[in-house]
Amino acid sequence: MATPTTSRRTFLMASLGFTATKLIKPFSHQVLTAGQVIDRIKASVGIPWREQTVDNLIAGTPEIPVKGIASTMMATLDVLHRAADKGLNMVITHEPTYYSHQDRTEPIQQDALYQLKRSFIQQHGMAVFHFHDHWHGHRPDGIATGMIRELGWEKNIDSQNPRLFTFQETPLAQFAQGIASKLTIRTMRVIGDPQLPVRRVMASWGNVSLMPGVPYLAQADVLIVGETHEWELVEYVQDAIASGQKKALIILGHLLSEQAGMKYCAEWLKGFIPEVPIEFIASGEPYWRPDLPAK
Amino acid sequence: MATPTTSRRTFLMASLGFTATKLIKPFSHQVLTAGQVIDRIKASVGIPWREQTVDNLIAGTPEIPVKGIASTMMATLDVLHRAADKGLNMVITHEPTYYSHQDRTEPIQQDALYQLKRSFIQQHGMAVFHFHDHWHGHRPDGIATGMIRELGWEKNIDSQNPRLFTFQETPLAQFAQGIASKLTIRTMRVIGDPQLPVRRVMASWGNVSLMPGVPYLAQADVLIVGETHEWELVEYVQDAIASGQKKALIILGHLLSEQAGMKYCAEWLKGFIPEVPIEFIASGEPYWRPDLPAK
Numbered sequence: 001m002a003t004p005t006t007s008r009r010t011f012l013m014a015s016l017g018f019t020a021t022k023l024i025k026p027f028s029h030q031v032l033t034a035g036q037v038i039d040r041i042k043a044s045v046g047i048p049w050r051e052q053t054v055d056n057l058i059a060g061t062p063e064i065p066v067k068g069i070a071s072t073m074m075a076t077l078d079v080l081h082r083a084a085d086k087g088l089n090m091v092i093t094h095e096p097t098y099y100s101h102q103d104r105t106e107p108i109q110q111d112a113l114y115q116l117k118r119s120f121i122q123q124h125g126m127a128v129f130h131f132h133d134h135w136h137g138h139r140p141d142g143i144a145t146g147m148i149r150e151l152g153w154e155k156n157i158d159s160q161n162p163r164l165f166t167f168q169e170t171p172l173a174q175f176a177q178g179i180a181s182k183l184t185i186r187t188m189r190v191i192g193d194p195q196l197p198v199r200r201v202m203a204s205w206g207n208v209s210l211m212p213g214v215p216y217l218a219q220a221d222v223l224i225v226g227e228t229h230e231w232e233l234v235e236y237v238q239d240a241i242a243s244g245q246k247k248a249l250i251i252l253g254h255l256l257s258e259q260a261g262m263k264y265c266a267e268w269l270k271g272f273i274p275e276v277p278i279e280f281i282a283s284g285e286p287y288w289r290p291d292l293p294a295k
Numbered sequence: 296m297a298t299p300t301t302s303r304r305t306f307l308m309a310s311l312g313f314t315a316t317k318l319i320k321p322f323s324h325q326v327l328t329a330g331q332v333i334d335r336i337k338a339s340v341g342i343p344w345r346e347q348t349v350d351n352l353i354a355g356t357p358e359i360p361v362k363g364i365a366s367t368m369m370a371t372l373d374v375l376h377r378a379a380d381k382g383l384n385m386v387i388t389h390e391p392t393y394y395s396h397q398d399r400t401e402p403i404q405q406d407a408l409y410q411l412k413r414s415f416i417q418q419h420g421m422a423v424f425h426f427h428d429h430w431h432g433h434r435p436d437g438i439a440t441g442m443i444r445e446l447g448w449e450k451n452i453d454s455q456n457p458r459l460f461t462f463q464e465t466p467l468a469q470f471a472q473g474i475a476s477k478l479t480i481r482t483m484r485v486i487g488d489p490q491l492p493v494r495r496v497m498a499s500w501g502n503v504s505l506m507p508g509v510p511y512l513a514q515a516d517v518l519i520v521g522e523t524h525e526w527e528l529v530e531y532v533q534d535a536i537a538s539g540q541k542k543a544l545i546i547l548g549h550l551l552s553e554q555a556g557m558k559y560c561a562e563w564l565k566g567f568i569p570e571v572p573i574e575f576i577a578s579g580e581p582y583w584r585p586d587l588p589a590k
Contacts, residue, residue, distance in 0.1 A: 076534055077534040078534075095530070099526075099530050100505060100526075100527055108509065172588075180585045180586075187482060189584070190583050190588075191581050191583075193590065207526075210394050210395060210402070227524070230550060230581070238371050238373065238581055240408055242372040243411055251582070253525065255525060287485060287546070289482075290474075290483055290485060291472065
């Protein structure tokens with residue numbers, strides 16, 4: 001089984017002080033710390049670790065002994081509760097813990113909810129690691145890989161551009177409905193002619209700004225995003241359509257536009273962290289529609 | 296009719312070189328320029344004009360003769376077409392023309408759609424004025440005034456806080472449905488227990504960041520916003536609910552959360568610009584749902 005991949009992994013693990021023997025012994029009693037998990041992620045992600053990044057230990061210390069790992073899209077209080085209930089005391093989250101991309105806590109230092117969340121993490125001996133930039137930086141992008149699997153779009157990927165997909169021509173409304181069903185989205189928002197024939201699709205998971213939204217739209221019939229500003233890219237798409245361009249925009253919602261990427265992350269982590277259980281914790285769509293209320 | 300208001304207006308107009316006689320003669324043949332319209336807005340808005348502001352002449356020159364004025368929420372290409380068709384060659388828009396809050400054109404200088412929009416404005420002798428900061432700065436907030444009228448919430452305003460409203464207790468889903476019907480919103484998104492009794496409502500029209508979203512939420516059962524980041528305020532509201540707080544968030548969509556404020560703006564403009572026709576140009580919600588496609 002000495003494939004190039006395992007060779008590299010064995011080399012990396014050895015360089016971190018692990019032996020292959022230790023690695024293949026799952027759930028051993030040897031202590032694994034949060035710092036060691038982060039070191040292994042850094043060694044395995046395949047790109048140099050950035051100096052400027054949001055990928056930091058947001059709560060807890062590197063010394064915390066890890067009993068289990070939860071990968072998740074967003075470390076909400078609900079997710080933290082569910083992780084703690086399962087004995088998974090290290091949470092690896094794609095989105096922020098403290099309500100800002102940089103997890104800046106100064107503005108909310110005095111906020112009772114922030115204090116409650118911080119205390120919950122402390123009292124349960126938890127560590128929370130923000131894993132955003134380098135999971136996108138992984139080649140192929142870890143989030144995109146998970147989303148493509150979830151949607152079953154592996155065969156539709158363009159050979160030149162991993163964000164671009166080609167489909168058999170389908171009217172926009174039907175195409176959008178198909179995604180909404182697969183990802184169980186209640187509040188998907190679509191712009192464009194419902195009858196627009198969809199063939200080429202550009203997908204940019206998560207938040208998308210005007211740039212690179214504009215060049216993305218230029219390359220496809222439909223641009224799919226998680227979240228975007230109404231006064232920027234949405235206005236641009238409306239104008240593109242008003243000018244006669246045959247274009248559309250599908251807004252999935254941020255969570256469901258990336259979540260499957262963290263499901264895949266749990267699998268990826270298992271490849272080099274055999275000592276503790278690793279589980280993906282899913283969240284449902286945050287929103288409901290007034291005509292279809294949901295708890 | 297020498298009320299304090301008309302006195303002040305007459306004084307202001309006189310100081311700008313207009314006489315009362317000229318003012319009360321509608322649609323006269325005397326040339327009114329875009330620069331004069333802006334000067335009158337500055338003189339009438341009731342707050343000092345800011346040095347740092349997005350409220351600028353985005354397209355056209357101050358010398359352009361104004362034949363008619365369109366007030367609108369967002370100067371999309373569709374709105375510009377409709378204004379030009381009606382002979383309204385000055386557009387006063389609350390949201391950007393060029394896809395960014397600051398109407399920054401450098402990133403899109405080479406973009407064909409930007410060039411087409413700019414050419415359309417030039418070829419039709421139009422002027423576009425961004426009227427955002429000072430319309431919010433007007434007391435009471437011009438956008439809020441229009442929205443409250445549209446919703447018929449005048450009797451519900453809190454005497455101490457113009458963003459706060461009190462209602463007879465209504466379950467959240469029903470309350471949200473009522474707003475969706477009044478504002479004709481197809482893609483409203485709601486977070487919270489559908490049965491939550493709604494009594495106190497905080498409304499912050501347009502885009503709302505984590506701050507001041509957090510203190511707004513603290514003061515009411517429900518916070519209503521136009522648009523907000525899922526990884527900031529949405530996560531915070533989810534956590535508040537998970538922690539046991541009886542709270543909810545209603546996301547209207549940006550356009551319909553402020554548009555009636557620009558309907559009111561047309562009325563307001565008529566109070567001190569009698570020479571030319573002034574019309575509000577409405578836009579429909581940009582989005583549709585896959586299960587309810589719309590053109």
